[in-house]
Amino acid sequence: MSWNRKHLLDIESLTAGEINTVLETARAFKAVGARAIKKVPALRGKTVVNLFIEPSTRTRISFELAAMRLTADVINFTAEASSLKKGETLRDTARNLEALNADIIIIRHSATGAPHFLSRFLNASVVNAGDGAHEHPTQALLDTFTILEKKGKIAGLNVTILGDILYSRVARSNIWALRKLGANVTLCGPSTLVPRVFEQMGCRVTYNVDEAIAGADIINLLRIQHERQRKTMFPSLGEYTALFGLTKARLAKTKPDVLIMHPGPINRGVEIDSEVADSGRSVILEQVTNGLAVRMAVLFLVNGGKGPQEIAG
Numbered sequence: 001m002s003w004n005r006k007h008l009l010d011i012e013s014l015t016a017g018e019i020n021t022v023l024e025t026a027r028a029f030k031a032v033g034a035r036a037i038k039k040v041p042a043l044r045g046k047t048v049v050n051l052f053i054e055p056s057t058r059t060r061i062s063f064e065l066a067a068m069r070l071t072a073d074v075i076n077f078t079a080e081a082s083s084l085k086k087g088e089t090l091r092d093t094a095r096n097l098e099a100l101n102a103d104i105i106i107i108r109h110s111a112t113g114a115p116h117f118l119s120r121f122l123n124a125s126v127v128n129a130g131d132g133a134h135e136h137p138t139q140a141l142l143d144t145f146t147i148l149e150k151k152g153k154i155a156g157l158n159v160t161i162l163g164d165i166l167y168s169r170v171a172r173s174n175i176w177a178l179r180k181l182g183a184n185v186t187l188c189g190p191s192t193l194v195p196r197v198f199e200q201m202g203c204r205v206t207y208n209v210d211e212a213i214a215g216a217d218i219i220n221l222l223r224i225q226h227e228r229q230r231k232t233m234f235p236s237l238g239e240y241t242a243l244f245g246l247t248k249a250r251l252a253k254t255k256p257d258v259l260i261m262h263p264g265p266i267n268r269g270v271e272i273d274s275e276v277a278d279s280g281r282s283v284i285l286e287q288v289t290n291g292l293a294v295r296m297a298v299l300f301l302v303n304g305g306k307g308p309q310e311i312a313g
């Protein structure tokens with residue numbers, strides 16, 4: 001178990017071994033979270049900046065809490081109240097944050113490659129918290145962590161990702177992680193949102209939802225990413241729900257131990273029935289809980305930690 005990366009920019013460039021190091025380290029941090037005193041001094045004296053230029057609830061708050069649990073000083077950058085509004089560039093903004101001694105900059109941005117861009121000139125570590133429709137690496141890591149925790153393995157599982165795949169950074173990061181760890185990945189949704197080019201990533205593509213979910217061990221639902229779509233990709237939300245929504249009737253045709261996942265935010269009554277979202281098969285809120293341990297692991301590792309062996313038992 002070892003890690004030698006200063007940044008976490010994507011899942012595509014990680015090896016299966018590196019993914020497993022994050023997952024094992026997260027497991028150790030989850031155990032820390034069960035103690036009476038949940039804080040460890042791993043990032044004492046370090047400054048972590050949450051540079052979110054796009055909205056977020058789960059990712060921003062769990063990174064903030066993760067940094068606090070590691071005893072770092074945390075700054076939450078608010079784009080709307082910043083000098084970005086006065087025309088300052090992303091490059092200058094990031095360099096100013098570094099001039100204030102930021103050690104780790106966590107960035108969410110609507111532009112693909114924004115974290116990679118920062119990593120080219122900053123001395124600080126850069127963590128990708130979602131860049132456009134490209135990648136959302138910590139979401140994929142917390143998703144695989146949750147699957148591993150619930151199913152005891154990843155290799156050989158049938159994972160169906162259902163919804164707007166084309167505009168989803170969660171889908172891309174999940175596909176990379178799941179394929180590297182040996183899962184079988186099926187993609188399903190409207191043909192305009194699930195192009196067959198994804199077969200080149202080793203996925204099965206089908207437009208028949210019943211076929212997609214029948215043998216699934218995991219169904220990971222994605223919302224329609226309206227904010228990234230530049231044209232109408234299907235006739236109506238009502239038709240989308242009728243053809244691809246996970247209803248109670250459809251859930252009844254799945255394996256009895258199927259796990260229902262969703263990165264959030266969920267759109268109840270669109271991609272998922274309320275009752276399904278709140279059912280015993282849903283692990284949506286456990287994903288959020290696991291995000292804290294996974295993000296503690298990522299901050300610990302990019303700060304120079306080598307793996308779970310360094311976390312006191």
Ligand code: CP
Binds near residue numbers: 060136264
């Ligand atoms: N899953 C996710 O990225 O949620 P937020 O947009 O709330 O961070």
